[in-house]
Amino acid sequence: MTIRSLGIVLLVFVLMGIAALFLAGCELSNAGSVTREVGVDFSGVYDSIDGEGNPPFVAPPNSGGLVSSLNLRQSGDQLQAIDNYSIVFKGTIGAVRLDGGTAYASFTLEGNTTAGQPVTISGNLEGQGTTAQMSGTWIEPDRYCTLRGDAIINQIATNKPDTNVTDKVATPAISPNGGNFTNSVTVTITTGTAGATIRFTINNTDPSSGTVYTSPIVLLSSGTVRAIATKDGLQNSEIAQAVFTKL
Numbered sequence: 280m281t282i283r284s285l286g287i288v289l290l291v292f293v294l295m296g297i298a299a300l301f302l303a304g305c306e307l308s309n310a311g312s313v314t315r316e317v318g319v320d321f322s323g324v325y326d327s328i329d330g331e332g333n334p335p336f337v338a339p340p341n342s343g344g345l346v347s348s349l350n351l352r353q354s355g356d357q358l359q360a361i362d363n364y365s366i367v368f369k370g371t372i373g374a375v376r377l378d379g380g381t382a383y384a385s386f387t388l389e390g391n392t393t394a395g396q397p398v399t400i401s402g403n404l405e406g407q408g409t410t411a412q413m414s415g416t417w418i419e420p421d422r423y424c425t426l427r428g429d430a431i432i433n434q435i436a437t438n439k440p441d442t443n444v445t446d447k448v449a450t451p452a453i454s455p456n457g458g459n460f461t462n463s464v465t466v467t468i469t470t471g472t473a474g475a476t477i478r479f480t481i482n483n484t485d486p487s488s489g490t491v492y493t494s495p496i497v498l499l500s501s502g503t504v505r506a507i508a509t510k511d512g513l514q515n516s517e518i519a520q521a522v523f524t525k526l
Contacts, residue, residue: 315355315356315471315472316355316356316447316448316449316450316471316472317355317356317372317375317384318375318377318447319375319377319382319406319435320353320432320433321351321372321382321384321386321404321430321432322351322352322353322433323350323351323411323430323431323432324348324349324350324351324430324431325348325349325350325351325413325428325429325430326347326349326428326429326430327348327427327428328427328428328429334427335347336348336349336426336427336428337425337426338424338425338426338427340424341392341396341417341419341422341424342392342394342396342419342422343364343392343393343394343396344364344392344393346362346363346364346392346417347363348362348428349361349362349368349388349428350362351413351430353372355449355471356371356372356373357369357372358370358371358372358386360388360390360400362390364393366390366391366392366393367390368388368389368390368398368400369388369389369390370386370387370388370400371386372384372385372386372404373385373387380407380408380435381405381406381407381435382404382405382406382435383403383404383405384403384405385401385402385403386400386401386402386403386404387399387400387401388401392419396419396420396422397419397420398418399418400416400417400418400426401415401416401418402414402415402416402426403415406432406435407435408434408435409431409432409433409434409435410429410430410431410432411429411430411432412427412429412430413426413427413428413429413430414426414427447513447514447515447517448470448475448508448509448510448513448514448515448516449470449471449472449475449508450470450508450517450518451468451469451470451477451507451516451519452469452470452471452519453467453468453504453506453519453520453521454466454469457504457521457522457523458523458524459523459524459526460498460523460524460526461525461526462499463498463499464497464523465495465496465497465498466495466496466497466498466521466523467496468492468496468506468519470508470516472508472510472513474510475508475509475510475513475516476491476508476509476510477491477492477506477507478490478491478492478506478507478508479492479496479504479505479506479507480504481496481498481503481504482502483502483503484505485505485518486505486506486507486518487507487515489505489506489507492506498523498525499525500525501523501525502523503520503521503522503523504520504521504522504523505519505520506518506519506520507519
């Protein structure tokens with residue numbers, strides 16, 4: 280192999296490495312990885328309205344084995360549903376609204392039938408007290424179905440005023456979360472809600488009108504860091520707090 284050929288081979292490997300790093304970076308910055316707090320948990324086993332298949336959960340039947348239930352699990356706005364064949368569907372909750380004691384939310388799930396056909400499930404969730412209903416569409420290539428079922432869920436809070444905005448900004452995370460230090464300590468503050476503004480104070484006062492966080496904080500003396508995150512259209516986050524003591 281000539282020196283020129285060897286140089287070309289090395290250049291190709293370098294470019295491949297750069298491309299791999301670029302793709303990995305894109306994956307890490309995927310906004311879909313951010314979990315949004317929605318304040319209502321719709322987790323439960325959704326099956327046909329009367330529990331006996333009348334009417335069926337999915338009508339008309341899908342292309343694979345008849346899906347008669349979805350075991351929905353929710354973490355923030357992230358959803359996972361397991362059907363009666365142990366097939367997993369994944370998705371998210373969209374807009375959430377609380378009207379008195381009734382909660383409403385849109386949702387989307389994606390998965391496959393037992394026949395291997397891709398499925399998109401989208402629709403609405405409605406809950407009151409300890410019961411909830413799921414209604415929507417089941418869409419496969421060249422096939423359109425409807426679904427409707429109900430489930431027992433955790434009690435929906437009824438002590439909030441009627442509002443069209445119930446989503447809340449994720450509570451800030453302070454790192455390190457307090458403790459002792461000697462010379463200085465560098466403190467970072469983050470929130471899981473993309474586009475939110477973080478404000479903070481270091482003297483144990485209300486952070487709502489505090490300094491906007493743009494870069495890590497360097498503490499040279501003892502103090503209590505308090506932080507809050509806000510975003511238009513969402514409720515303010517809970518206040519996070521961390522106590523730092525200089526030795």
